[in-house]
Amino acid sequence: MRLWFAALFAAVSLCYASEGVSEAKLKNVFKDDFHIGAAVNRSQIYGRDPKAGVLLAEQFSSITPENVMKWSSIHPKPDEYNFEPADKYASIGEENSMFVAGHTLIWHNQTPDWVFENADGSEVSRKELLKRMREHIFKVAGRYKGRVHGWDVVNEAIEDVGSLRNTKWREIIGDDYIAKAFEYAHQAAPDAELYYNDYNMYRSEKRKAAAELAEKLQSRGLRIDGIGIQGHWGLSHPSAAEIQKSIDAFSSLGLKVMITELDLTVLPSAWEHRGADISQNYELRKEINPFPDGLPANMQSKLSNRYQQLFALFTRNSGKISRVTFWGVHDGCSWRNNWPVSGRTDYPLLFNRNCEPKPAFNAVVKAGRK
Numbered sequence: 001m002r003l004w005f006a007a008l009f010a011a012v013s014l015c016y017a018s019e020g021v022s023e024a025k026l027k028n029v030f031k032d033d034f035h036i037g038a039a040v041n042r043s044q045i046y047g048r049d050p051k052a053g054v055l056l057a058e059q060f061s062s063i064t065p066e067n068v069m070k071w072s073s074i075h076p077k078p079d080e081y082n083f084e085p086a087d088k089y090a091s092i093g094e095e096n097s098m099f100v101a102g103h104t105l106i107w108h109n110q111t112p113d114w115v116f117e118n119a120d121g122s123e124v125s126r127k128e129l130l131k132r133m134r135e136h137i138f139k140v141a142g143r144y145k146g147r148v149h150g151w152d153v154v155n156e157a158i159e160d161v162g163s164l165r166n167t168k169w170r171e172i173i174g175d176d177y178i179a180k181a182f183e184y185a186h187q188a189a190p191d192a193e194l195y196y197n198d199y200n201m202y203r204s205e206k207r208k209a210a211a212e213l214a215e216k217l218q219s220r221g222l223r224i225d226g227i228g229i230q231g232h233w234g235l236s237h238p239s240a241a242e243i244q245k246s247i248d249a250f251s252s253l254g255l256k257v258m259i260t261e262l263d264l265t266v267l268p269s270a271w272e273h274r275g276a277d278i279s280q281n282y283e284l285r286k287e288i289n290p291f292p293d294g295l296p297a298n299m300q301s302k303l304s305n306r307y308q309q310l311f312a313l314f315t316r317n318s319g320k321i322s323r324v325t326f327w328g329v330h331d332g333c334s335w336r337n338n339w340p341v342s343g344r345t346d347y348p349l350l351f352n353r354n355c356e357p358k359p360a361f362n363a364v365v366k367a368g369r370k
């Protein structure tokens, strides 16, 4: 019997070792390091992008809902919850034994105006908004108890300069709206991990503010399990050293670190801003959309080198990083085609518009096998 197992083990290992780069599966390559995830959109959830569906099952060990669990989608009207797409999303995770992420409970974007208003259009009181927040978190996080394994409880609450963002949540409730969200999320889904998630975390002021926010929650006896670094980056920015500092700062607080929304734009910067404040959108101009018909080889190789550099960094930090999630499955469905400028053709992910692996995919596999 023992011999039989040994033979089987040897055969499986041989098979794995001989798996060429082109047949490699990200989730296998990084299985001892961290989960490898992808954001899934509504049409993928409904099976209308079958090639992406195959990739998801084959390549990824985790999923994040790109939009279907955001307030405006899951709770569009005061007494109306739209759980169907989110239910299907959770089922996809279960069918494929994935780590299922929830995104996001409290955010200033994609949250309907009615949340902050009375029936007559006047602003709700702190008490009423806390009641609505609690109800929403209990309904949503409560429904997926045991099915969603980690929640982005609060998303993007900090400005680049390190101050708290002035959102309706903060204006009406006060600075403790963040603590309240974590308190309710813990009550509603005690077994799910709870995260704070934001972009531009490589900026020292923002990194410091996020670390302080987490410490404050911890000192109030509230549970926070991890911090998500979004990762909407470019070919040379931010530097590996800056990313390393954020990984260290967050993990030194005993928190899991996740790269939650990784995509690398290859397009010229439309303006100085490099973050992900989606409220800004600029008119399309030819010079900022240089590759409408395909990515030239020299750009493919720049993208590959950058991905290789980043995954070398991530694997060196595998003890601190629990998940690396791409913001999308393939280039065709990436939000970066429409942000910060709509109607461009970008190439930020590892799979092309036909769901085939790009040179960057091979570079990531190589970085993972070192």
Ligand code: XIL
Pocket (backbone or CB within 6 Å): 066, 067, 155, 230, 261, 276, 278, 335
């Ligand atoms: C984006 C989605 O990708 C788009 O489809 C949607 O139109 C806007 O939101 N930070 C986040 C994500 O936390 O939820 C955002 O996702 C990208 C920026």
